[in-house]
Amino acid sequence: MSTRTKRGPDAGGEIGDSELLDLYRNVSRIRALELLLNRYIEEHGFGGFWHPGLGQEGIQAGAVSALRSDDYLFYAHRGLGYALAKGMSPVTLLADLFGRTPGSVGGKGGGTVHFVDPEIGVMGQGGTVGSSFVLGAGVGISAQMLGTDKVVAIFFGDGSSARGTFHEAALTASVWKLPLVWICENNGWAISVPIAEQSPTENIADRAAAYGVPGVIVDGQDTLAVRAATEEAVARARAGEGPTLIEAKTLRVRGHFEGDKQAYREDLVDGLDVPRDPLKILRERVPAETADRIDEEARAEADAALEEVLAMPTGGEDVVTQGVWV
């Protein structure tokens, strides 16, 4: 199979008015948290690692909007938009990020990789980037064996696609037609290594051909295009036809983590400017007054969540030994 590129006015597919508003609301809610965290860390610093996803919100919200509430999600480390769009509350997510005990991992957090809510399919993550390929394939096997029609969405970055875990999982998943959708957020960087030095091919999606699955390239700044590509891939997975590899082309607006000075980088973006901003692009589809109101509500939700979370307790040493196997 060859790689297809979806772009242009038809790439966005059909969307109803209320779904469009829900989608805009989620992009706006993620953006509000991104800006809030940026501001907070600038003023107060941060004990853990925050990998900002500013500018990549449209991929996260767009792809997740194509999932059913009982589908599974393995998120990547860039931002917390994936889990927010799947239904986790900003209070829980920030509690995890700030290591507060009411968070979903009881205060063990301190970074994006630590939150989980199996009730709504948010499956957490392994301790290393790229472990989701094999964990996600395992969940796909269980969905298939149990005879459910649930789908597993696995987000990852361009750099993570270099892991051997990608290739071993992709081979098995394509042969066994597991119900997976791989969504690569190609932001051009793996920490300080540009894509040209990581990959012999320009497109990550080109690798799909080796596994006999569709490879689809989509504009990651176009939320509706990401949603449409994911809808198609989800339908294919649900019908038992196996995985699809979607590559959403985007760019990393901020540093690898907040505080990264990025001395290695020549394509630096000015501060918080988002080139081809997915929020603005989607906003063109929404009446201005409605969009203003949604943005205002999103900011208020984020502010209130942070205030609530900062008043929550952090755990003592006992947190470390709670919930572990031995």
Ligand SMILES: Cc1ncc(C[n+]2csc(CCOP(=O)(O)OP(=O)(O)O)c2C)c(N)n1
């Ligand atoms: C197995 C493993 N190797 C290296 C790291 C360190 N590491 C964390 S993020 C990252 C880069 C990931 O790049 P990419 O997948 O493109 O995601 P992005 O940060 O650009 O969103 C690396 C190398 C890790 N966490 N796990």
Ligand SMILES: [Mg+2]
């Ligand atoms: Mg990257």
